[in-house]
Amino acid sequence: MRSFTRKHMERRSLHDEIEAxxxxxxxxxxxxxxxxxxxxxxxxxLGKKSQTIQFD
Known part of the structure; x- marks a missing residue:
């Protein structure tokens, strides 16, 4: 990850629960x-990765 910045969201919604x-x-x-x-x-x-994020 190159940067991690805060972003103002115009529209907000609650996502469904998932496994992680x-x-x-x-x-x-x-x-x-x-x-x-x-x-x-x-x-x-089912069971296939959807997204991956890495923090160093």
Whole structure:
């Protein structure tokens, strides 16, 4: 991730609950936190990652 900035939202909505997991691991001399989301229960391929975000 290059930057993490606050953004004003014009329209707000509450998202559906989803499954997610996190991992902490070393990479190139540093430590990363990775969060993976798996999408809604109605998704065609259950258990497949939907999004991944990494923080260093």
């Amino acid at each position: 997991s996190y991992s902490v691991f070393e990479w190139d001399g540093g430590v990363l936190l990775q969060i993976d989301s798996y999408g809604r229960d109605t998704r065609g391929m």
